[in-house]
Amino acid sequence: MKATPLVVTVALEGPCDVPIVERLLKDTGLEMGEVYVQGGKHRLDRQLTGYNSAARFAH
């Protein structure tokens, strides 16, 4: 039976990072889930606490 691939939620600095992460995940046998694209590193840094809290509920 084929195993269900692990779906990873990603948070990124900007839209240019999306295809890179997608390729990295694909090469490691993972699937890309929801994508949170922020407008730059500063914004991503500000939201990190929220992302880490949300990750606790990932399943």
Added chain:
Amino acid sequence: MRFTHLKLENWRNFLAVDVPLQQRVFLVGANASGKSNLLDAFRFLRDVADPQGGLHRAVQSRQGVSQIRSLHARRYPTVAIEVEVGDGDSGRWTYRLELTQNNQRVPIVAREVVRRGDDTVLERPDKDDKADISRQTQTHLEQVNANKKFRELAEFFAQVRYLHLVPQLVREPDRSKGLSRDPFGGDFLEQLARTPKKTRDSRLRRIQEALRVAVPQLKELKLERDAVGVPHLRGLYEHWRPNAGWQNEDQLSDGTLRLLGLLWVFLDGTAPLLLEEPELSLHAAVVRHIPQIIHRLGRRVGRQTLLSTHSADLLGDEGIAPEEVLVLQPSHEGTSVTVAAADEQVRALLEGNMSVAEAVLPRTAPRGVTQLGLFGE
């Protein structure tokens, strides 16, 4: 009164929906996830309760029960809509309608229930329905001689207002000639013209004040009938020659017409309002204020508004609570509808100081949407 709860079974995209509804409801989901079809459940109740409508007409205008029934429906093929309505003072109404069709594809009321609080006001089919099956082709909701005990509810449904204004139809009303209260704006100017002059002028003045912020060049608005009696909306734009800047509706921009329609409908009535993507054609700075206007309407006249949106600007309003947002997510077994507040991840993101737009919209984006960027390669 307002809708406080919605349950759907086998309704279009949805196998089962069971969600509470707030004074403001924001429907968020990918394209074709069923946002309009969810709003259509309320329009359907309005069409059934409408004195010029009824069940048969409501179903036929949607091309029959088989078009309404979800493609995912299997074991229990009846279509069901159940709503709770209340305002905390006059008790709580529950209305449930289950539909099927006979061999001639005529819609049949499989079940109709009305409750007020814990008391059952109506439960069909009753013995009279069983003795005469034709009775089940009509709801009691649509019959004045049968809905006396819950007339308040029938009138409430009939007043539900839906707006998805298409500027082209406002400019060319011939395209929807003969329609009354056309939700796409075919008779929008006629509706304005039918409003008593005092009320109309007062509303236009208020709209003009608001429009002055969004469209600063617009100095005056008025409605006039031409020589053959067709109403025209005229706007005076700032110009170095006095009175040279008068323009008819066919020269007003899409954004101006849509904002005008939106502001008009906000002032027109107190019944629940259904809006499809109110952000269309509007500048982001204007869109950001729509949730506040709706909030104020709810507070001032108790009006409930349910709207679908894709707009990050609209959902970026910090006053939007996750309880007000319904997230639609399509799957192989139909679209699921969940209250954003019930999602632990969304709650965690919001506690991390994100707006509803930042926390919810990425969850509704289609997987692999980046591939769209390669179109044309």
